[in-house]
Amino acid sequence: MTSAALSVNIWSIPTTTAGTTRFTSKNGHTLDYRIHSGIVGNRWVKDQEAYIVRVGESIYKISWTEPTGTDVSLIVNLGDKLFHGTIFFPRWIMNNPEKTICFQNDHIPLMNSYRDAGPAYPTEVIDEFATITFIRDCGADNDEVINCPASELPADFPANL
Template identity: 85%
Template sequence: MSAFDKDDLSGFIGKHLVYTYDNGWNYEIYVKNSQTLDYRIHSGLVGNRWVKGQRAYIVRVGESIYKISWTEPTGTDVSLIANLGDKLFHGTIFFPRWVINNPEKTVCFQNDHIPLMESYREVGPAYPTEVIDEFATITFVRDCGPDDDSVIACAASELPADFPNNLI
């Protein structure tokens, strides 16, 4: 029997996290509610891409450990583990081949281009899939409460130079 309530997501919902993968890629995520997240990519293969209202599976797997998984309209599959106690992330991203071949096609505010992303996905190619499996360090955490559309509201390129320190 678990020493924690696996159905209790209250320690995760509303969290705004910035994290840097060991490969140097910088990401940001906001856990909007129990089924939705917003995210912004600061650097890496698809740096400056951002998404709001991404449906996701969010579960608690430990005292302060959560898992988030989703499939994007691009065909990219993502699974993240956030260990808030140790400020550690682990991400596995399954990129379809078309994203690896042409990452610039996805660098946008995805919500304005979902039919286009789906058409790219359908054309492919999907395989061979590129798997990115990396640890990351959580560099910033704040509580914003649930369903706050202002947390992630622009591309990374539009943020102040001192982000996220400007939020302190």
Template identity: 60%
Template sequence: MPTFDKKDLSDFLGKHLVFTYDNGWNYELYIKNAKKVDFRVHSGIIGNRWVKNQDVYIARIAKKICKLSWTEPTGTNVSIIINLENMLYQGTIFFPRWIINDPEKASRIQDDRIPLMEFYREIGPTYPIEILDEFAAITFVQDCSQDDESVIECSADELPADFLENLKKSL
């Protein structure tokens, strides 16, 4: 029997995190509320991609561990585990082949381009799926209020060059 309330997501909601995958990619995630996340990709195959109000499923796994899962309009599926006790993140991303073949199509803001993302997804190719399964170090955690639209409000290329470094220093 767990020693925590599985339905209590309060330790995670409103969290703003930055993490660096073992492969060097930098991502930023804001758990906006129990049903939405915003995220920004600073580097990697889809660098400069940012998303607002992505539908998400959140499950509390332990006192300081949760799992987030979602499917994007691109056809990309994401499942991540956030371990706040050990500042560790584990993510599995299932990229459809069209993103691997032409990642620039998935860069920039998704929200204004959802019909285009759906079009790319439909014309594909979808297979073979590229699975990236990586660990990451959580390098920044900030408690924000829920539903704060200012946490992630622009693309990575609109930020100062030292943005991530300054966030990490503020810990």
């Protein structure tokens, strides 16, 4: 269909394996996200380039490759508050996930070096459905939505929103 920014900018996605993640689609080609729990909990990223397309009424497909070598493919169905995500982790992340737990933007050359050193295979595929529990329109290009790691959030988050 068409390339477009999501009409809403933030959602919370609790999953069973990968953990809880908060995303904001900043515009039609970038997103910010913060991982709250799971093997790479407390990792956060700003201005990740992504392919964001509307594939149906309130349904979006979001895909990207990270500097770590991780590939991500998401389907976000805002109407039904349903999320499906597939993450393709290179083996080096499964072996040492703690290496990625940081504000990635400050460590891109390091992430690239870890990726290049590998190992890449066998790839670990995480494929999950989740229910979207929180949706809020925060406006385009809002850098305040995700501006710290999960460990620095108020104790009552997200109830304080």
